[in-house]
Ligand SMILES: Cc1cc2nc3c(=O)[nH]c(=O)nc-3n(C[C@H](O)[C@H](O)[C@H](O)COP(=O)(O)OP(=O)(O)OC[C@H]3O[C@@H](n4cnc5c(N)ncnc54)[C@H](O)[C@@H]3O)c2cc1C
């Protein structure tokens with residue numbers, strides 16, 4: 071038996087989450103088969119999935135599947151799983167894989183868990199997987215016992231590493247039905263954010279403590295030095311200082327970066343809900359009693375307007391030294 | 394237009410969850426349940442849609458025990474016309490979706506609103522499951538919706554931007570903040586809600602190959618390392634950089 075991994079792609083290229091899904095699948099202890107759908111300009115990137123643990127890569131490049139339609143992709147993947155005899159199907163819990171997974175699960179009458187953020191286990195033939203629930207306030211473990219099981223993995227849960235070598239890419243001819251295209255993506259509107267929040271390795275977020283939109287350049291400068299994405303608390307978003315696409319928390323984005331830097335953010339439970347699983351949390355806040363310090367690994371107690379520019383300059387110097 | 398709004402009742406956002414029965418279930422004692430925030434956004438958009446399309450009706454539907462009726466009345470007070478409660482504990486998304494799809498096949502539908510996710514188990518999948526059971530399209534994380542005739546135009550959030558999606562009706566969507574501003578019911582709404590129909594239906598038997606085994610609370614973090622900037626910002630900054638490079642290895 072093998073595991074089927076769907077490779078996220080957009081604008082003709084594989085996404086970072088595709089690599090992560092393959093890396094996660096290798097932990098299931100079965101042969102890993104990767105599947106890409108739609109246009110992929112750099113075909114070498116498909117072959118390179120072998121380096122990250124796939125032993126075969128299939129590509130379905132049907133003309134109609136060039137634009138994203140979650141129903142069509144789900145139909146095609148469910149058919150592929152049957153054809154290739156894969157009983158476990160792994161997706162990234164992204165805006166791509168995450169919306170295909172449930173649909174594929176219904177088609178396969180499968181066990182299903184979304185947004186997993188711990189490594190899987192197999193016990194007595196059952197797939198044991200876990201995730202944070204109650205917005206980060208607890209963890210839960212589930213067992214999946216379907217003939218087929220479908221899972222989606224939260225971005226940044228595993229770090230892909232190169233262990234193998236490139237493999238052959240084979241074309242698979244499977245197409246979707248007419249009714250699978252009743253909802254289709256027509257266009258993509260880019261935001262000005264250089265790095266997408268949910269995929270970012272480092273995030274610098276600002277809150278009400280930044281006092282106004284005109285001061286967010288301090289956050290942006292710090293983010294720039296670190297190659298980080300910029301986030302915000304709801305207070306900053308509700309005040310109209312930042313777009314909602316940057317909101318982290320219960321009613322914003324859930325992120326899990328390697329490092330999360332919270333500046334002028336108190337650490338309300340609804341904010342922690344969105345970033346509590348970050349690997350390293352750094353707080354910059356003038357109030358030593360702020361709840362953010364209860365979850366922070368490192369921090370500076372002080373005025374953001376003094377600390378952030380000093381930190382940005384010092385990091386610039388540090389980066390120059392190590393490069 | 395037959396507008397459906399799926400509502401889940403979830404623990405208030407400030408709840409500190411504890412568990413019972415070998416940690417397999419949430420201890421509901423003392424927990425305050427609210428309408429899932431995303432369902433409030435849905436409800437707001439649904440009300441505006443109904444009002445713009447005379448002859449339309451909003452049916453709120455929930456899978457939940459009798460205790461959810463308080464929150465269902467709130468949804469009626471915010472402007473929904475009628476409610477259906479499927480009398481069962483919502484075991485998981487797959488179970489809920491099969492129950493809702495079964496009832497919707499009986500009563501009919503044009504637009505089905507769900508939330509982007511419930512803030513209890515954060516699944517973010519129920520809407521898509523309902524759509525698939527009904528064999529109609531689904532669009533996730535929708536921040537704006539325009540309907541004309543048999544077609545909807547939506548914007549949905551994706552990594553690094555937005556996607557414009559065109560869908561035919563009937564359809565299901567998962568709403569995200571932005572699609573509508575939550576309605577705070579007024580006195581008249583609350584009074585009217587008492588007399589609006591709330592029908593209770595019994596669940597159908599279904600088997601789901603997904604089982605929640607156990608919960609645990611996250612391990613408490615060790616005390617962090619904090620540096621005081623007062624007096625010497627430069628020192629604090631240098632110490633932080635030292636820690637991040639040598640211990641945390643994040644820079
Ligand atoms: C249903 C619901 C959903 C919610 N969803 C979210 C969500 O998704 N995301 C979210 O973030 N919140 C959410 N909230 C809101 C949340 O409860 C808080 O109100 C919000 O996170 C506070 O934002 P803040 O930390 O920026 O502001 P505050 O709580 O006002 O904190 C500002 C902090 O800045 C510090 N500060 C002030 N000046 C300085 C300075 N010069 N230098 C350094 N530090 C300074 C202060 O000490 C304080 O700790 C939600 C609330 C509800 C009820």
Ligand SMILES: Nc1ncnc2c1ncn2[C@@H]1O[C@H](COP(=O)(O)O)[C@@H](O)[C@H]1O
Pocket residue numbers: 398399400401402429431432454455456457483486489506507508509510511512514515516517518519520
């Ligand atoms: N028990 C339920 N009854 C009715 N609708 C539900 C229920 N559970 C989830 N939903 C709907 O599905 C959305 C997403 O939930 P989930 O997939 O659980 O994250 C919610 O915002 C609701 O609109």
